[in-house]
Amino acid sequence: MTIIKSIFEYFRLYVYKLVGRVPRYEEIAPDKRRKDSPDQRVRSTEDDPIYIYKDFLTINPYSRPGITRKQPPTGIEFHWVEGPGATAMQTRNWFESRKGGKYSYGSSHFNVGLKASGGRKYAEIVQNIPEKEIAYSSGAKNYTEAARKLGRRAPYFYTISIEICHKDWSGKFTELTLAGLEELTIMLCKRYNLSAKDFFRHYDLTGKPCPKYWVDFPKEWSKFRDRIDKKLGVLL
Numbered sequence: 001m002t003i004i005k006s007i008f009e010y011f012r013l014y015v016y017k018l019v020g021r022v023p024r025y026e027e028i029a030p031d032k033r034r035k036d037s038p039d040q041r042v043r044s045t046e047d048d049p050i051y052i053y054k055d056f057l058t059i060n061p062y063s064r065p066g067i068t069r070k071q072p073p074t075g076i077e078f079h080w081v082e083g084p085g086a087t088a089m090q091t092r093n094w095f096e097s098r099k100g101g102k103y104s105y106g107s108s109h110f111n112v113g114l115k116a117s118g119g120r121k122y123a124e125i126v127q128n129i130p131e132k133e134i135a136y137s138s139g140a141k142n143y144t145e146a147a148r149k150l151g152r153r154a155p156y157f158y159t160i161s162i163e164i165c166h167k168d169w170s171g172k173f174t175e176l177t178l179a180g181l182e183e184l185t186i187m188l189c190k191r192y193n194l195s196a197k198d199f200f201r202h203y204d205l206t207g208k209p210c211p212k213y214w215v216d217f218p219k220e221w222s223k224f225r226d227r228i229d230k231k232l233g234v235l236l
């Protein structure tokens with residue numbers, strides 16, 4: 001039976017070659033594979049209205065524990081990468097390098113970068129962890145009142161976390177980076193029915209001075225939150 005199938009396949013390919021047509025299964029193979037293994041690098045999906053480069057970390061105890069959340073996220077965390085000039089992809093690779101346990105725990109769902117890619121007007125966005133899983137973004141011994149309000153467990157069980165790249169130690173974000181952050185934040189707000197009242201600086205959850213620029217200049221943090229709420233049509 002197999003031999004007959006092989007012979008048939010041989011002739012099918014031969015005929016296709018003659019008429020100059022690529023066999024159909026070769027055309028659909030990449031898409032099929034993408035659906036079968038969601039952990040593969042995916043440039044964009046039909047679900048995302050913006051361009052996100054999904055390059056998920058290897059599941060490991062230190063940066064991607066593979067824990068699926070029980071309910072949709074109820075907050076969004078914001079962090080600075082704390083490494084001047086580091087790109088979104090380098091940040092992703094830094095989290096990946098933690099899988100051996102040498103550099104302790106830590107990760108985020110998304111990183112917003114310093115440069116635009118593909119002619120877009122906002123900075124590149126890399127996704128490290130699927131939204132349905134938790135990230136180790138705000139682990140601490142003690143949490144603030146705001147963090148405890150999220151739930152009984154550590155805040156990262158309830159949030160989606162975003163790392164923001166910056167050029168220098170002032171931690172100031174460029175307009176291009178902020179534009180990328182805005183696109184991503186609005187997408188997440190719409191998806192999970194959130195608004196600026198659900199936003200947290202790492203500082204608000206644990207007291208850690210992160211993101212530094214928004215802790216040093218709380219007015220800039222308010223400005224960002226107002227900008228998002230205005231775009232979402234939330235009454236201020």
Ligand SMILES: [Zn+2]
Nearest residue numbers: 079080202210
């Ligand atoms: Zn942080």
